[in-house]
Amino acid sequence: MSASFDKGYNALKEQVDASVAAFFSSCVHCGMCSDACLFFTETGAPERTPINKTEPLRRVWQQEYTLLGRIGKIFGFGKKVTDEMLTEWETLIYDSCTLCGRCSMICPVGNDIADMIRKTREGMAASGHAPPGLIGATKRAVTIGSPMGVKLPALQAQIAHVEKDTGMTIPVDVEGADYMLLLSSMEIMNFPEFIEAVGKIFKHANVSWTIASEAFEATNSGIQIGSSDIAAELVQRIVDAAAKLKVKNVISPECGHAYMAIRWEGPNLIGKPYDFKVVHILELLDDLRQQGRLKVSGRVKDKLTYHDPCQISRRGGVIDEPRNLIAMFADNFVEMPDPGKMNWCCGAGGGVSSNERADEIRLQVFQRKKDQLDAIHVDGMISACSNCRIHLEDGLEEYHMEMPVLSLTETLAENLEDK
């Protein structure tokens, strides 16, 4: 078995539905989506206009699912999708789009362009037009269990480390726990403090939780590369582990696309509703706050801002929660220009960070974030996505800016009242 153009074309045919048809029927080529996309605003390349990235899907819709297009096709009218065309579009669809969905928010006719690009990626992946970096990550995710190649022993080592440092016990494979925590590889490898922070908060708030040794990885490369089959397989591992441990809730950690995968796409990928609830860590924390189960003692005097991870706020619906939590400890919080659902992407989401080919443009478009930060002069930036944080740090370094990029969960944990 291997990828082929026909498989890709067939995949695109599978993706067209009423919303896609309505979207393509409505586009008036006003070009406003370009102004919403940092890959255009920071490069000025017209081909990077979001709606142009959906062209392969548009052609399939037009030629396969419109009467006029079908008649036209008989007479040889209309532009066809070809393998060469897909090759040409590959960098537009993977390297110049983070699926951040800002274009979907401003399109005056209401096209959910990000969703259309996500669907287009299904055809790209099946036809062998995914970037090598992302293919590698996806292979590791399926074979090893993590796109970064993190195996269980590595997690166990980090857990042992945390337990040794804090004296806490990090629950693993506890059957019947209320919450099952997922982690992103980045948190395991780059930010192990996150595990410590969650342990501390849950101990403080007396939350029953566990980590599953068989499904601790939250990230889902299948979503990013655009393969529902692979994404479903990765989701199924979590569903199976949750069933095995009989947990009531699954916690999605500080990772943007992981939340999209497990919370919003997951049930649709596996074709049935979950037996458990999925909550984002921030949703859970805000819930605890509301219940009065979180007591903070420390106050942060520094001027802070919050970077909304696209998949968590704009595409995920977790917008107010982080702000409520920050208000618990921050004395001097300011919003960036275009906050919340209109926030600008860091530039590394949607698989861009796994795609080495896009390293240069990823840092180029960080200019957008720099401009946002330059407008508010803050001492530090909080976010809730490890992938964002790594790229934000990269970007700040590239642009010679200095400020800490903090995890919201970790910062909250640091300021909790000691019990």
Next chain:
Amino acid sequence: MTETELLTWARGPGFQIATVIFVLGIALRIAEIVMMGRRGNLAEPKGSAMSSGLRTVFSRTVPDASTFKRSAFTVTAGYIFHIGLFVVIFLFAPHILFFKDLLHISWPALPSTVIDATSVVTIITLIVILVHRLKDPVKRFLSNFDDYLGWFVTILPLVTGYIAFHRVGMSAPSLIAIHILSVQLLMIVFPFTKLMHAFTIFLARWYNGAISGYRGVQS
């Protein structure tokens, strides 16, 4: 064919042909879109798809401040010519009579001097928009035959209507006949071009709002 015959043809068979193509085409395309269907969402909702979808149908008319700033020309010019078209098409007394004949409902008209001024503004705006489309790198890149055809059949009835109102160059029956025929050209081309957005925009906005609203975000 005399000019009166031409006018009578335009008012009779011309309108019949144009109406058949216009209405049939639109109904066909909307049915075709809706028939494609959408899979139900199995994820647990965080908000209401229905109410959010309905809100987006209206709210998407007004861009947020930052978007307005970035796309000031497109938004402003878009507003002017859309409102202009609305006023000229729906608030001119002779046009209202047409809709009354068709739909059996009527509404008050604006003075023809207001319509006249509006049509001038709309025509100028559309010309500026075309120039912008030809000059702006993104718009030029995105534009295809459909965009220019759509522009042409939109401005044509405005221009012919303006000339007919002022009776320039030809006799009134010819001018009115040409105006009506230009409207019929618009009607015939309509279902097969991006002009369809006038109808599908409601579907598109609704889907957008519903997809987003389901996840708890008002788009």
Next chain:
Amino acid sequence: MTKDLSRKDTTLGDALRSKGISRRSFLKFCAATASMMALPPSMIPTIANALEKARRPSVIWLSFQECTGCTESLTRAHTATVESLIFDSISLDYHHTLQAAAGHAAEAAREAAMEENKDKYLVVVDGSIPMDNPGYSTIAGISNYDMLVDTAKHAAAIVTVGTCAAFGGIPHAKPNPTGAVAVSDIIKDKPIINVSGCPPIPVVITGVLTHFLTFGTIPDLDNLGRPKTFFGQSIHDRCYRRPFYDKGLFAESFDDEGAREGWCLYKLGCKGPTTYNACATTKWNGGVSFPIESGHPCIGCSEPNFWDGGGFYKAISIPTENLTQTAIYSAAAGAAVGVAAGTLGRIKKSAAGKAHDKVTIDDLEK
């Protein structure tokens, strides 16, 4: 109407002086004539000069498929003084409705006038010409067509009086049983002045004849061959109710407030916007009124095919046929075809679903 051939060489000025008309009266006559021809008052001296030297032409009046309304209209011209002066100064050598002579005598008069004034006489035509069966209308056994062609051969110009002669008029209306055509459909090599209207405004008829008499030339004509001085502007553009149109004030029925207030009659089907005639300024019955002033919409009688213009009481912007029904049927048909096409689409999509090869990590590369 007496035939006094000797007078044909005298000028109109001589004729008037010999009748003891003062210069002052002549000037007054010229002012009235200018007004009648819708020429600006500054033209009065020119008219006076021309009239002074004008010679009386011979006029042959041919009546074909007509209702005599046009002749009635002409003889009701209220500018009696002017009219009589004009008609005293033309020689109406043949008009079978008005002349005393009949039958062969009348035809002899026509032939004599044609012979004597070869290439100089004026032919006036009212009524359309049947092309189907000549028997629909004949005069003294001569078909209308033959008489027109024969008479027109040596005419200086032809004046068609009324919409029938100018454009075919009511006989030409659907289904046009007689195959009626206009003069201009038959005569191609002579100047034709169309004085349309059903009937034409009497002053317009005399105005056109006066123009020919005065200047001996064809007036400026529009694209339908009508003198621009009378047909240069639409009824709508010269209508005293126009301000109501511009303000959007319309009578909705014949007895509503708007009708009583004298608002615009557009919605009641007024054809003023597409009709060119002098009614709004010249008016009728000696300047008393015109149809719109009397509260009735213009029916567009001076335009070609006015009878088949989709109904006198239907506004111009309203389609002549029932579009609602068309729209409903089209919507139903469109939806049906759309559902069918959509179903095909769904079948195609589900086939694509069935053809789906599960993508595994081994399938990501070619």
Next chain:
Amino acid sequence: MLETGETRMIDLRSIPLAPGEEQTIIDTLCCGEVHATLNALGPSEIHETRFTGVWLVTHYNEENSVIGRFIEITKIPDILQSQQEDMAIALQQLESELDEWGESDKTETQAETNT
């Protein structure tokens, strides 16, 4: 007009007037100091309006219907002035009439013709 001596004439029949508007114009303008009546091919009425130099001239035919109505802006409407041709005819006539009375009163004739 005051400066150039240019005169103007407006044909009221060439203006589209609503019912009663013609009368309104007449009522508005009327009436000034001069009022003359002609009798030439039917009567004509000549009014100077309230505005000196603006004249209203109405021509009637022998049946007393209006055949023309003009507003003239001039010192005196042309039609009021004695016409050259009429004066010539009048002179001829006068002479021929005088010839008839010639013998009876010669002195009077002398005086008349000298003027």
